[in-house]
Amino acid sequence: MPTAMPFDPDATLLSAVTAAVKDAGAVLRERCTTHARGVSLEEVVGEIHANDNAVLAVLREPLLRARAGSQWAEDELAGGALPPGEWWVVDPAEGNINHVHGMPDWAVTATLVRDNQPVLTVVHLPLTGDTYTATAGGGAHLDGRRLKVSAKSDLRAALTGTGQARPGESTDTFHRIGQSVTAMLVAGLVVRVSVPATLQLIHVAAGRMDAFWQFSDVRSGLVAGALLVTEAGGTVTDLDGKPWNAASRDFLAAAPRIHITALDILSSI
Known part of the structure; x- marks a missing residue:
């Protein structure tokens, strides 16, 4: 991915998105168990949809309000190009299958995509409290600490x-x-x-x-x-x-x- 054009959001946008994603994470955390939920395929899928619906009920409107003119990408499993403009690409329970099986590897994510390039993102892990953020041209951070990829060459x-x-x-x-x-x-x-x-x-x-x-x-x-x-x-x-x-x-x-x-x-x- 090329370095996107620097994204200079309103000073409150990243904090508003972070707050919304954390609120959504609290909902998902309240729904987690240490045991698997559902036996049949229909039951497992029902649990996954219930997680999605509970999180989206508190996440969708705050994100749309936070960025005037933004649109919502409805299908979280969809691929391919989005129409021009700014779109929220959200996974209300990234790792939902893990969540419903009582495993800890799941998160809530919200990313603003402009003309098919992500320009702002928040990833929150409710069980640990870790929050990863990035803006195009503004660096990537974990709870405010700058991130840097591996220096390995082999x-x-x-x-x-x-x-x-x-x-x-x-x-x-x-x-x-x-x-x-x-x-x-x-x-x-x-x-x-x-x-x-x-x-x-x-x-x-x-x-x-x-x-x-x-x-x-x-x-x-x-x-x-x-x-x-x-x-x-x-x-x-x-x-x-x-x-x-x-x-x-x-x-x-x-x-x-x-x-x-x-x-x-x-x-x-």
């Missing part, structure tokens, strides 16, 4: 990751995921395969992981992490090596000194 020392973007991906996509994991296991040190994408991308932005890739265009799982990694000094492209945006078919975010090596491996799959 893929053999790298901790990398990928994951499934959504249920029901094509068989071809599943095969590509498997082949890419094998290739990166051979070339690298350790590969994490998990969901959700954003919770791996915050680690890339913070220098804890070195790369993340995905064979997907699901916007809600990528826009927040793309901006955080870019603003932390990382390189974000598609798997053809072109600058990433919301219209891209696939995704690679990496520390700059291992990006080309990772791209060479993944682009051939």
